[in-house]
Amino acid sequence: MVLDTAPRLASPWPSWPAEKGTGLAALPPDRPFTRGQARAAASGFPGPHGVWNVLTDHQEWHQGPFTSPSDPAAWYQLAAGGGWQAVVADTTHPVAHDIVTARASGHPGQTVTWCSLPFSVPVLSAPATGPGVTALQTALKAASAEGLPLRRTVVVLTAPGEGRLPPSVKAAATMLQPLVSAVVNLPFDPHIRNHGLADPDRLGRRTHEAGAALVTAVMSAAHRAWGDPLPPAHVPAALSAAPPVPPARPTRPAPEGVLTT
Template sequence: MTRRQVLAAASRCHTAEGGIWHVLTDHQEWSDAPLPLPQEPAAWYQLAAAGAWQAVVADTSHPVAHDLVAARAQGRTGLSAAWCSLPFTVPVLCAAASGAGVLALQSAVQAAIAEGLPLQRTVVALVATGDGRWPAQVRAAETMLQARVGAVIGVPYDPQIRSTGMAQPGRLKPRTLAAASELVRAVLAAAHATWGEPLPPAAVPAAAHVL
């Protein structure tokens, strides 16, 4: 694929400030079967390099703790470790701000510690599942995590996202936008603390030639 083809495949979204961000999506209904896409993080890094994007958000859904434990048991490199090994990667662990959510998150953090993953540049996003104060178990987990990861960001509940996703970003609550900005700042701070500011140039993958 050429750079022109990669950019043409991306949907363009305009920000209120006049900027543009791109979204690579299959435009299918939620009920449709997922496309058979490559799992290897290096494939997506290659795609990002082809598109010449300076910053890329890769949204994955694999369970981190299970991935780490399974990879160790099978003697292979797991997806989590492969993502973390890419140049200038800042992992963002997302969990529901609930008892079950933080239990799963704590399991993932313990597994990451055992595998030597870079928790010092990892950002945790605790996503509220409803209005009101967080349960005591969630607040305790937040305090514990502060000393182990780069940052812990609370994402408030927003019924607009629950009902329509990001189809109408202009209707998001101000506190949701504030949390998003805080999350971005935390990711950039983790990157700068690890590799310096400004960031050095990233390695560009070589083009693949099929004969």
């Protein structure tokens, strides 16, 4: 399952799925929903090993922006309510800025809250360039100062073009290795540059290999932190949405359990 937390008009996810579900707008954050509704809201995205489920917003641009929940715990509840075994949250907030802002204001930031969710493994991506790794190092310094779980954090360096990595990037990756759980290099793929993740079967072989390495790195970080196999994650308690049934009417079966974000 992929959770698209970006605003619709700033996100590429709505244009990628082959089969569109009812979308996030069908699951208002202030109302109960059933597991069936959560499943119906997800869109089908053809992956290399089957269909992924993607929760994103498919409304037309003229319908106005959909207000999605900002609390990461609400997204966790949305994922757990749907019963998916693994969830990737595609977040867009600037990590270092969020950490420093939260530190200055004395309030928990988005990054801290995401990292505190059950079995969460942070994945930080940066372009494999000199400025890219410099910004990444600043973000990791801020995360370290706040005590965020760097030992289970995975770093992904994305190559912006063909050719070898610059010496500065190689040196930065070497320095990062002992600080984080893993550093994965994602090679340049012309198909991603031109089409994003549309038609993922056309991604390059090295891209598939890097994706597999990233999944392995994330699972290894989780297993080191919580054991192998992972214990069951907490599932939010279901709420009853059954309306009161008048005594004179025949009793109807209780509807499926519902949850709220």
